[in-house]
Amino acid sequence: MILKKKNLKRNLIYMLFVLFFLLLNNEIFSLPSESFVNLKYVEKEIKAGIDFKWEIDEIVISKNGRQIKIFLNFPYIISDEYQKKIDIPPFSDGGAIFISQYTFEQLVQLLNEEIKQSSEVLQKEIKEQKKQEVAQETVIQPQITKIIDIKEEKKIVVKENSVIKKEPTIEVLPTSTNQIKKQIRILVFDPGHGGNDPGAIGPNGVQEKDIVLDITLRIIKYLKKENFKIYLTRDDDNFISLKGRAIFANEKNADLFISIHCNASRDRGAQGIRTYIYNRVASSREAAEAAKLENKNVGVFEMLLNDLRKSAFEYLSIEAAGNIQHSLVKNLRLKWTPTERAPFYVLANTNMPSVLVEAAFISNPQEEKKLNDNDFREKIAQSISEGIIEYFSRLK
Ligand SMILES: [Zn+2]
Missing domain, CATH: 3.40.630.40 (Zn-dependent exopeptidases)
Known part of the structure; x- marks a missing residue:
């Protein structure tokens, strides 16, 4: 009986240690359906410069003279000649900024390779997105009281x-x-x-x-x-x-x-x-x-x-x-x-x-x-x- 109690205590300490270790290494974490990457990890991995413009929620990622912008809560990657919609917009959590796995892959590709997609096609993509947003707007009916x-x-x-x-x-x-x-x-x-x-x-x-x-x-x-x-x-x-x-x-x-x-x-x-x-x-x-x-x-x-x-x-x-x-x-x-x-x-x-x-x-x-x-x-x-x-x- 005493031995079992000791084991339980040891297991608990071990679990706490694992939890602490996981918290320390929060560079990548997963939600049930999606993986997110800490932007600090991006800095290390891609060896790119990262510059924050907090007033407009803009993050500029630069490497080899090329600049790419991402934005908090806005689902686009933008550079001088390139605009691409991403799956999930970057977001901040606990003082760190996270981007989706997809965004991360796009960034790596953009910073390391030639740009393949023509901006014309991407402009069209943005226009379609805008149309969708307009359509959604008309559906919203705020619960507002009318006073005459x-x-x-x-x-x-x-x-x-x-x-x-x-x-x-x-x-x-x-x-x-x-x-x-x-x-x-x-x-x-x-x-x-x-x-x-x-x-x-x-x-x-x-x-x-x-x-x-x-x-x-x-x-x-x-x-x-x-x-x-x-x-x-x-x-x-x-x-x-x-x-x-x-x-x-x-x-x-x-x-x-x-x-x-x-x-x-x-x-x-x-x-x-x-x-x-x-x-x-x-x-x-x-x-x-x-x-x-x-x-x-x-x-x-x-x-x-x-x-x-x-x-x-x-x-x-x-x-x-x-x-x-x-x-x-x-x-x-x-x-x-x-x-x-x-x-x-x-x-x-x-x-x-x-x-x-x-x-x-x-x-x-x-x-x-x-x-x-x-x-x-x-x-x-x-x-x-x-x-x-x-x-x-x-x-x-
Ligand atoms: Zn206010």
């Missing part, structure tokens, strides 16, 4: 722990004859995150999703007397994908899309309010980080395709953002900061002038406290609504 008008003010209670309770009193009112005469503007408000996505969380636990929903509901309170038809991408604590939000705004044919978020930075001292419009290249490092944080796992190339289309709305987006920023800076007595530009997914994919407001840094303890304060959120909401009214009054 609000009968009475919503009572929003923000407790100290920032849980928001509200009375759902949204009703559709008959359109008055006066409203028909005036031009009705369609606004889509997009409070970020929701449901199982809390957004950024402050050092004292305040969650971005609660703050931005509350601010949005306060904004529409100011706008209901104006000639606006207002829709929200969410009016409760539900998760909606970035794609779903953009599709919703496009379906509504909005005149202006306004996304509301809170900023977060590794720098605890970062502070202030920012307004953003879309640009493929971020206007600052901070802007790049903000977009990366909000975009989560959306592939950067999904946005690049929208550059041309989006440029048509650039002027109006600048105007709208400028009016909102001016109003915020004036009312909250902030130091002037110009409108920033960054590749936010929801801005890139909405076919209309669009603005994203980062209302203070939730990562900054002082600003987190402010964001948790009713009066501060009310002021932000009032300022944003004034900026929107000013923007449309100038358009007339």
Whole structure:
């Protein structure tokens, strides 16, 4: 009996040792149906230089003067003369980047051999892929509540722990004859995150999703007397994908899309309010980080395709953002900061002038406290609504 116990103990120690050894050698690991290769192993095996551009999730692999780019969560290998779709996009896990066995083989082949496939054929492949993506998009129906008008003010209670309770009193009112005469503007408000996505969380636990929903509901309170038809991408604590939000705004044919978020930075001292419009290249490092944080796992190339289309709305987006920023800076007595530009997914994919407001840094303890304060959120909401009214009054 004693001997058996000893054996059991020895076996356990042996198993732990094997497990530890396996963890140390995590260069290659397998999922049930697929093998993945750690990019560090690629560096050693192919003897290629690997350069990361974290702001745009791009990885440049170079050898003998040839450069090949791969992208986190984007299924293409791209070089100057070559674009190839791969089976599974590169992904990061536990601080390391993994590529599929297939991608690995393609890289080895590309870096060591002549390029055989003509780029024309591959361009066609990409076009077909795009067609598929468009077809998929039309199928998606986000669960979004439609709001046409609000009968009475919503009572929003923000407790100290920032849980928001509200009375759902949204009703559709008959359109008055006066409203028909005036031009009705369609606004889509997009409070970020929701449901199982809390957004950024402050050092004292305040969650971005609660703050931005509350601010949005306060904004529409100011706008209901104006000639606006207002829709929200969410009016409760539900998760909606970035794609779903953009599709919703496009379906509504909005005149202006306004996304509301809170900023977060590794720098605890970062502070202030920012307004953003879309640009493929971020206007600052901070802007790049903000977009990366909000975009989560959306592939950067999904946005690049929208550059041309989006440029048509650039002027109006600048105007709208400028009016909102001016109003915020004036009312909250902030130091002037110009409108920033960054590749936010929801801005890139909405076919209309669009603005994203980062209302203070939730990562900054002082600003987190402010964001948790009713009066501060009310002021932000009032300022944003004034900026929107000013923007449309100038358009007339
Ligand atoms: Zn956010």
